[in-house]
Amino acid sequence: xxxxxxxxxxxxxxxxxxxxxxxxxxxxxxxxxxxxxxxxxxxxxxxxxxxxxxxxxxxxxxxxxxxxxxxxxxxxxxxxxxxxxxxxxxxxxxxxxxxxxxxxxxxxxxxxxxxxxxxxxxxxxxxxxxxxxxxxxxxxxxxxxxxxxxxxxxxxxxxxxxxxxxxxxxxxxxxxxxxxxxxxxxxxxxxxxxxxxxxxxxxxxxxxxxxxxxxxxxxxxxxxxxxxxxxxxxxxxxxxxxxxxxxxxxxxxxxxxxxxxxxxxxxxxxxxxx
Amino acid sequence: xxxxxxxxxxxxxxxxxxxxxxxxxxxxxxxxxxxxxxxxxxxxxxxxxxxxxxxxxxxxxxxxxxxxxxxxxxxxxxxxxxxxxxxxxxxxxxxxxxxxxxxxxxxxxxxxxxxxxxxxxxxxxxxxxxxxxxxxxxxxxxxxxxxxxxxxxxxxxxxxxxxxxxxxxxxxxxxxxxxxxxxxxxxxxxxxxxxxxxxxxxxxxxxxxxxxxxxxxxxxxxxxxxxxxxxxxxxxxxxxxxxxxxxxxxxxxxxxxxxxxxxxxxxxxxxxxxxxxxxxxxxxxxxxxxxxxxxxxxxxxxxxxxxxxxxxxxxxxxxxxxxxxxxxxxxxxxxxxxxxxxxxxxxxxxxxx
Numbered sequence: 001x002x003x004x005x006x007x008x009x010x011x012x013x014x015x016x017x018x019x020x021x022x023x024x025x026x027x028x029x030x031x032x033x034x035x036x037x038x039x040x041x042x043x044x045x046x047x048x049x050x051x052x053x054x055x056x057x058x059x060x061x062x063x064x065x066x067x068x069x070x071x072x073x074x075x076x077x078x079x080x081x082x083x084x085x086x087x088x089x090x091x092x093x094x095x096x097x098x099x100x101x102x103x104x105x106x107x108x109x110x111x112x113x114x115x116x117x118x119x120x121x122x123x124x125x126x127x128x129x130x131x132x133x134x135x136x137x138x139x140x141x142x143x144x145x146x147x148x149x150x151x152x153x154x155x156x157x158x159x160x161x162x163x164x165x166x167x168x169x170x171x172x173x174x175x176x177x178x179x180x181x182x183x184x185x186x187x188x189x190x191x192x193x194x195x196x197x198x199x200x201x202x203x204x205x206x207x208x209x210x211x212x213x214x215x216x217x218x219x220x221x222x223x224x225x226x227x228x229x230x231x232x233x234x235x236x237x238x239x240x241x242x243x244x245x246x247x248x249x250x251x252x253x254x255x256x257x258x259x260x261x262x263x264x265x266x267x268x269x270x271x272x273x274x
Numbered sequence: 275x276x277x278x279x280x281x282x283x284x285x286x287x288x289x290x291x292x293x294x295x296x297x298x299x300x301x302x303x304x305x306x307x308x309x310x311x312x313x314x315x316x317x318x319x320x321x322x323x324x325x326x327x328x329x330x331x332x333x334x335x336x337x338x339x340x341x342x343x344x345x346x347x348x349x350x351x352x353x354x355x356x357x358x359x360x361x362x363x364x365x366x367x368x369x370x371x372x373x374x375x376x377x378x379x380x381x382x383x384x385x386x387x388x389x390x391x392x393x394x395x396x397x398x399x400x401x402x403x404x405x406x407x408x409x410x411x412x413x414x415x416x417x418x419x420x421x422x423x424x425x426x427x428x429x430x431x432x433x434x435x436x437x438x439x440x441x442x443x444x445x446x447x448x449x450x451x452x453x454x455x456x457x458x459x460x461x462x463x464x465x466x467x468x469x470x471x472x473x474x475x476x477x478x479x480x481x482x483x484x485x486x487x488x489x490x491x492x493x494x495x496x497x498x499x500x501x502x503x504x505x506x507x508x509x510x511x512x513x514x515x516x517x518x519x520x521x522x523x524x525x526x527x528x529x530x531x532x533x534x535x536x537x538x539x540x541x542x543x544x545x546x547x548x549x550x551x552x553x554x555x556x557x558x559x560x561x562x563x564x565x566x567x568x569x570x571x572x573x574x575x576x577x578x579x580x581x582x583x584x585x586x587x588x589x590x591x592x593x594x595x596x597x598x599x600x601x602x603x604x605x606x607x608x609x610x611x612x613x614x615x616x617x618x619x620x621x622x623x624x625x626x627x
Contacts, residue, residue, distance in 0.1 A: 073521070075521065076521050077517075079518070081514045081515055082513075083514055084563050085513065085568050088286075088289045093511050096507050097511060098523060101507075124284060124289070143518075147522075
């Protein structure tokens, strides 16, 4: 059983120290952790460092687990591709790196299963270039799941999805984490979604971890002000779920009042505030 | 069966059907290549009945001396050279396009052919041997050293920090202009006889093929194939972008450098033997991509077969267009190949880059 603990993790991009001194408590399997923070806070760099794709100091402690190439899987942000490959072929590619050229029947069956679970089975024969941004993101999730990771680092997996699909994917990832007993870290901008679907949150600002704990403890008016430079607070909505109410950018005096945060609106607000 | 079950099956069923279709396409291409090779052997300025050609191929010592010499010593090396050079250039182009993520990449567009042309011209015009120990092979050796040197410049440049694939392609284009200017300068200085030789060399021709040249080119291709095959999944993943390939566990920088090194050899060797044949390295891979996509398990053999087939068919055409004369093959590849390529682009409904 894999656990994840980061100790004094840091990394550079060129000469700039983009992440430093990130230390977490032990993250248990079966949990989803939201990694939150404004753009350029260092979320992607942290993921790349944890996945071993970027060099840097510190220790990534996996408990007693013997790691292999698929133990920690990083799903980068979507960049699109001009490759003449079908969705199905691109998922096979993810599964087969470093192994034989022959694709076995059970490997095909597993891919069928994952595409069906993500409800993109009908896209299997389509070329990557013909997909919408949202469809590409679902394919990227399939490419990650097919590797059977124990720790999954997802970099803004829902950013190009419509509201329905965002909720569907986050709910699906929560089920995957619980069902397969794996650790899922999701970099996410929508704090309401973090509150609704994630067990805990890690807040990053300027490459440093500023908070870690249950979402309802981490995401509060202090975090909104200090990390996102917006004024707001968290209250329970009519369904009993915690919900963010924003007043506006904290450096504006006559900001909009009592604006309920729509999905993804907070990210835009945070951006506007910078 | 529920709707969900139908869609569950669709992916792998479609994939298997597509894979089978691609395999059959490869077989068809191999068949076409064999046919083209046979016709190449059977055609030439001297007309021999097909039965005599086949008999000479099957039992050389039963044929007349003249027939044996024509088929085995003249036509066979040329026909095999067409296959090996076509295969080498097309493979080099395919992997250049893959690692540089650019549809314009080829030995020609990255300046390797232009460098070879300049090297050959140094020998033909000034008599300068870049490797004085082997004066007998002054032209191909000069061409090879310049071509390899250029490929290595691109190779080492691509290792520098912060150099993107776009920069590499721009460097290649700058090298084309540089070597073309240097070649023009040599042509300006050249005697009439040397000028004619340079012009003929740069047109590209298979007629000076020998068994040694065929063997050297074939060895380069034979060494490259397993090296690329071993990296088939990783090379295909490169086409999804560096970030995605890295996230799959591919050592992107290492793979790009190793591939560039093999590609440099594959591009430099044929060019130094046969001169500038620009079209194959660019278009061979594009036709292969249109036919079988970019899964390297199919794309690599398809590129090899496409390149060999195009050059072999062009070799036949170069002998048939003006009976009794053999036109320079580099001219024919472009003149016949370009309209063919355009017709494929416009006929193909799928996006091919």
